[in-house]
Amino acid sequence: PIREQYSGEMVELEQLNIHSSRDIIARHGLTLPELFALSLEFYKEEKHQFNLSYDQKNQLAAYWRQSALGPYHPDKLNPGYFDFVGNDRKKAWEALGEISANGAMAGFCNLLETVCPDLVPWIRHKKREKESKILEEKKKEEARKKKEVEEEMEASKLINIVRKAEEEAMSKQST
Numbered sequence: 001p002i003r004e005q006y007s008g009e010m011v012e013l014e015q016l017n018i019h020s021s022r023d024i025i026a027r028h029g030l031t032l033p034e035l036f037a038l039s040l041e042f043y044k045e046e047k048h049q050f051n052l053s054y055d056q057k058n059q060l061a062a063y064w065r066q067s068a069l070g071p072y073h074p075d076k077l078n079p080g081y082f083d084f085v086g087n088d089r090k091k092a093w094e095a096l097g098e099i100s101a102n103g104a105m106a107g108f109c110n111l112l113e114t115v116c117p118d119l120v121p122w123i124r125h126k127k128r129e130k131e132s133k134i135l136e137e138k139k140k141e142e143a144r145k146k147k148e149v150e151e152e153m154e155a156s157k158l159i160n161i162v163r164k165a166e167e168e169a170m171s172k173q174s175t
Helices: 023-028 032-049 054-069 082-093 100-114 119-174
Strands: 003-006 008-011
Touching: 023 119, 032 054, 032 100, 032 119, 054 082, 054 100, 100 119
Parallel strands: none
Antiparallel strands: 003 008
């Protein structure tokens, strides 16, 4: 199996349906935390647009818990005997074992990408929006700096005019 180090821990990436974190960056041009944040945002905003099976929902919940809380421990979640959904989610979380937070984030992103064909175009759209916003901010910053330089040049010109006038006034007084 292909293994990669995530936060000091080796993870079997074939389990996560990816070849490496570089694969995620190459596919999306995003770091894993950026992709995970966007995938979570997509899930929260668009979950009514697609149908997930009960097991897929439990698996996504398990990946999210593993990424946020670490490996399962009874102190972190201990549903009641008749909480069937909670118990199923607990089992899915327990099954992840010692997968790191990064491994869980990758699993979440890959599962969501597999079951939601609209995720990738949505991520591309969000990425373009972010890039446009950054470009717009850069243009504003450049315009602000240009204006600042122009104002400094204008102030410098005024100072030179005042100095020249003072010099002329002093030379007239001395003659």
